Amino acid sequence: MPHPPFERVSLLQNVRPWGGAAVDIRIADGVITALEPPADPGAEATDGQGLLALPGLVNAHAHVDKSWWGLPWQSYGGEGGTDGRIRHERARRDELGIPGLEITAAVLGELVRHGTTAIRTHVDVDLGLGLRGIEVVREAVAAYGGAITVEIVAFPQDGVLRRPGVVDLLWDAARSGVEHIGGLDPASIDRDPVGQLDALFAIADDYGVGIDIHLHDPAELGAFQFDLIIDRTQALGLRGKVNVAHGFALAQVDASRRRDLLQAMGDLDITMTSVAPLRLPQLPLHELDEAEVRLGLGTDGIRDLWSPYGTGDLLGIAWQYARASSLVRDEDLLRVMELATSSAGRFAGLGTNDLAVGDRADIVLVDAENPMDALVRTPQRELVLGAGRVLFQR
Structure with missing residues (x-):
């Protein structure tokens, strides 16, 4: 769906x-060109009113193609568990028009107004959809x-091998x-x-292309699949x-066991993403950092x-991860x-994602x-710039 032209900001003051x-932050061609001492307000400047500035939030694990955002309330139905949810989704998605351009645009709008400017999104690829979901997401993003x-990420939500023809679709997506x-879940699904x-x-x-694998399988069954992933990454030279x-x-x-896995992953620059699930132990921040395993949040x-559940607020997920990890x-x-901003740029193809000269002018x-206060209070976003353009202003 088309958007009106976004106002360009060339000088963000104070x-x-x-x-x-x-x-004051100067911006040209969507890039930060200078950080200068505050000057008198200019007629063409945007007044930042002394607010805290953060880099744009990075949603490293989203599914923008498969929401019912904007539709009437949909009651939870079907069976639990990964396979049960897959069956329920397959039974109802056509009725709801999923994936659809208007819904996908609405989801992107929610992410953006909460300060997200960079996204890695999984998009369903299966025998019923083919690559249509990818086309829908591309059109919504192009706006x-x-x-x-x-x-x-071309995502085989219904499995890779158990549905003959899905592997061919993944080749087509690449x-x-x-x-x-x-x-x-190579073990429990396929x-x-x-x-x-x-x-x-x-x-x-x-x-x-990169590989991004949903791995829910627990304990040693999951660890065994980490071993298989590590072995193939090393054998094929797919570091990073x-x-x-x-x-x-x-x-x-x-x-x-965790230390050995993390060491091998760090050596091969195998990354991880988390949605900070409440009912499960969190991925250990200090151990990941020590092994130099990069973590993104989604x-x-x-x-x-x-x-x-879900609001599209990545800062809320960061709060959830910190609180559930007892970080104080x-x-x-x-x-x-x-994790939610500067160090996560690579999950969306950005070399850097900070507030320095040469960075994209993605600013919230x-x-x-200070940043700690912002994390624990998750205040409303006042202004969101993407490549120096106003995407949201409260």
């Missing part, structure tokens, strides 16, 4: 990057004219230019972890191209046929804010004293 001293950054291909992973890694090796989403098993195995699906010290709260203003 803001406090990361809670530091007030500065922003480059003001947001979005990478697509040929179509998606940045990543996905997988789903019941052939070696077969699923061999198929995915063959596509990645041939086309140079593989991500494991959820990865609950990592927090469930004993400390020694909203997962919001208001979809899996769950009625300033340095840890600041680190979680970095909030009324908060």
